[in-house]
Amino acid sequence: MADNNGRDFIIGTIIGAAVGASLALLFAPKSGKELRSDINQGAMQVKERATEWKDIAQAKGLEWKDIxxxxxxxxxxxxxxxxxxxxxxxxxxxxxxxxxxQDIRER
Incomplete structure (x- = not known):
C-alpha cells in the first residue's frame, strides 16, 4: 500500500510540475517566440525529472528484486x-x- 502512495505522489508531482510550469508561462506577458521557448524549456525540465524518477524507480525495482x-x-x-x-x-x-x-510377533 505504501508503494502505491509513493508512486501516486511521484506521478502527481510530475503532472503538477508540468501544469504549474505551463500555466505560469501562459500567463506571463511575453512574445509568442519567448513563450514557445519557455514552454520548450519547461517541457525539457519535466522530461529530465521524469527520467530521473524512472531511473530511481528502476534502481529500487532491482533492489527489491535482489531482496x-x-x-x-x-x-x-x-x-x-x-x-x-x-x-x-x-x-x-x-x-x-x-x-x-516385530517384538509383538515374536512373543
Missing part, C-alpha cells in the same frame, strides 16, 4: 532443512514401530 531473491532462497533453505528433519523423524518413528511390531 526477494535472497529471501526466497533463505525460505527455500529453511523449508529444505525442515523437510529433512521431518523425514528423519518419520524414519525414526517408522523404525521404532516396526521394531515393536
Amino acid at each position: 526477494a531473491q535472497s529471501k526466497s532462497q533463505e525460505w527455500l533453505d529453511i523449508a529444505t532443512q525442515k523437510g529433512s528433519q521431518l523425514k528423519e523423524k518419520t524414519q525414526h518413528v517408522t523404525s521404532n514401530v516396526q521394531a515393536k511390531i
Whole structure:
C-alpha cells in the first residue's frame, strides 16, 4: 500500500510540475517566440525529472528484486532443512514401530 502512495505522489508531482510550469508561462506577458521557448524549456525540465524518477524507480525495482531473491532462497533453505528433519523423524518413528511390531510377533 505504501508503494502505491509513493508512486501516486511521484506521478502527481510530475503532472503538477508540468501544469504549474505551463500555466505560469501562459500567463506571463511575453512574445509568442519567448513563450514557445519557455514552454520548450519547461517541457525539457519535466522530461529530465521524469527520467530521473524512472531511473530511481528502476534502481529500487532491482533492489527489491535482489531482496526477494535472497529471501526466497533463505525460505527455500529453511523449508529444505525442515523437510529433512521431518523425514528423519518419520524414519525414526517408522523404525521404532516396526521394531515393536516385530517384538509383538515374536512373543
